[in-house]
Amino acid sequence: MKFVYYGTMNNVIEMRGVKKSFGRVHALVGLDLQLAQGGVHGLLGPNGAGKSTAIRVLLGMLRADAGEVKILGVDPWSAPAQARSRLAYVPGDVALWPNLSGGETLDILARMHGGENLSKRKSLIEAFELDPTRRSRTYSKGNRQKVALVSAFSATAELLILDEPTSGLDPLMEAVFKQCVADARRDGQTVLLSSHILSEVEQLCDRVSIVRAGQVVDTGSLADLRGHAATIVTATVTHVPRGLEDVPGVQRVDMDGRHLQISTTAVDSVMEVLVTHGIETLAVAPPTLEDLFLHYYSNATKAVSA
């Protein structure tokens, strides 16, 4: 494993207050994202949140309207093209040249990249069960995705940027993909993974940033983030308590006679109230990843930002 230091900070990706608008659409409104070297970083967010836009800014395809952007220590917009030889990218929508075969496509992309591990490519083609002699036109969506994945994972790169990389893959191929990411992590590559698939994120990512409406609303390990989402307390009590909604941290109370369901970020204070009302049954469920998502995604709840 080699360590490369970029000036004073060794962040692989550094975005501060990045803004980007397309006419009247404000795709990024002050996005902050920092990735330290090594590990897998998840980028989560609802459709249209700005994940792909942030990635395109990082790749130098879009110019940020404001803010500071550094990738591998350089500004992607003004850096010479050569700077991109240290990263590999899988686009969100993989489109290939219809007349070229998969093998031709992999060759030309590798030559443009300038460095490739040929034996790795061979084993990846086998693992992904890709037929390189088929023309891209005749590939299914999943097969096109495989071409992009093989190209990215076989390239020599310090940073992998993957935009919804498993869309179109069947569960077997998803397993192969997860193995590839695990290998990349082991080899010291840094991975930025944008995804909608929660189980994938849970399995693969060390840290996660949640993007909503063009901003990162929270960043941390999954355990950290769980702490921000509501815990569900289900209880049956002898006397129905009043004013539970006003207890700090309580987000929602559903009552059905003496049965209560309370969503709260402060379990302690809820318990203090319940104890004085005679608890008959009690269940406390930590938030699932789905709850966490709904917590951040839904517009009704205010984002709890750090």
Place this chain on the structure above:
Amino acid sequence: MNAMRGTRLMLGLVLRRERIHATAWYGLAGLVLVGVAAGIAATYPTEAARQQLAASVNSSGQELFLIGPIFSASLGGIGLWRMTGVAALVVSLASIFTVMRNTRATEESGTTELLSAARIGRGAPLAAAMVVAAVGSAFCGVIVGIGFIAIGGSPFGSLLAGAQVISFGLLAATIAALTGQMLRTARAGTGIAVAVVGGFYLLRGAADAHGGGISWVSPFEWIAAIRPFAEDNALPLLPVLVLVTALSGAGLFIAGRRDFGAGLMHDRLGPAHASNALRGPVTLALKISRPTIVSWSLGALLVAFLIGAVSAVVDKQAPLKLSGIEGGQGLITVVLYLVPIIAAVCGMQTTLRLRGEVTSGRAEAVLSRPVDRGRWGFAYAISGALAGFIVLFTFGVGLGLARPSEMLTLIVASVAKAPAVWFFVAVTALLLCALPRAAGGIAYALLAAFVSLELLVEFRIVPPQVLYASPFALAPQLPDGPLNAQWAILVLAGIAALIMAASRVLRQMDIR
């Protein structure tokens, strides 16, 4: 019929999509045709002048080959004569584009797939597209009919002139219907359909120049046989309608039976590795444009050979001189003046592929790698410049094959037009950087504007000197005209400036 289910629904959709596009194409085509007819009618206001024009045209082989004979020296008659060639071209293109845009192109982009689940028959998109093309052609025909009445043509003759225009539109629409079903890409389908229409036009020219006997060889001759303002004979519309019905029937037959996304041929396997020549964006663009370049060049070779073969006969008769341009005489000079326009279309079409790279998302695959933006951004312009050059070259070779003793002269004369072609490639490249979304439309509109300068000069609306603003006029007019070396250098300098401007903008633009 099952395949036609949902045609009405599709028709609503296509009409909505085409509301502006098709209306503009067919409407403008109609107005241009009326303008051309009115222009020549105004240029020859007296009966005597028109009689003289008719006599000289009907005895000039080049005029017969390029446009056809004048059947009536009335105002409507000469208006019709001057308009016919333009009509065959623009209305046919309007129909081919309209049909292809709504059949094979939507199938390629995947839009059709969205609908195939929604109880839409396999033939419905084609049927809807053909209906829209027919309505558009009728719209254009009505404009032309009314226009001719306004110019002073007889009402029945004007009606038949409109019917001729509609026939061109219907014929091209059904040709495109068939090629769009047979070939797997809209590009190939459009190319073959345009080639077929071009072939019909050339055969018509050969038959007219030849005079009598073989006039049935081209459906365009059938349409011409209506002879509005002279014989006013509607009968030849019948075989045209039969052909249109047969072609559209064949198109619908294939549409109802073939697999989604397929053509008549199956895909073969490709190589597992790329050739060593394929190294970066430029070589990639060249490889991708190769089929287009090859087919355009073969077309140029064939057309040039045909023209060369006819020219020997034609040039024995009265010579034709280009209005306003100092050039030589004879059919060869005239076509050498026209060929860079065709080569420019080929070059611009290739250059415009860059936009498809961006919208498809393929640009991301290239630009996320250590590839210089300039190499990527100009890759298709380089291919386009080369494509235009090769088309000019093969055209010269084709002429030379028909006149072997002048082979070298003809090749040089044709290739010497390259600066004019490159100028439009460079304009297109700049537009792709400055106004990427509108680039295609504006580029072709500019080309059309420069081409129509000729008409303005011909109708004496502007003085001939205005042509010196056109790169086509500034190109060397070999073999008999001036070399225009200083002008050619000026055009090349203009190209350099355009490229520099384009590369500046390219570095500042968002790729999206």
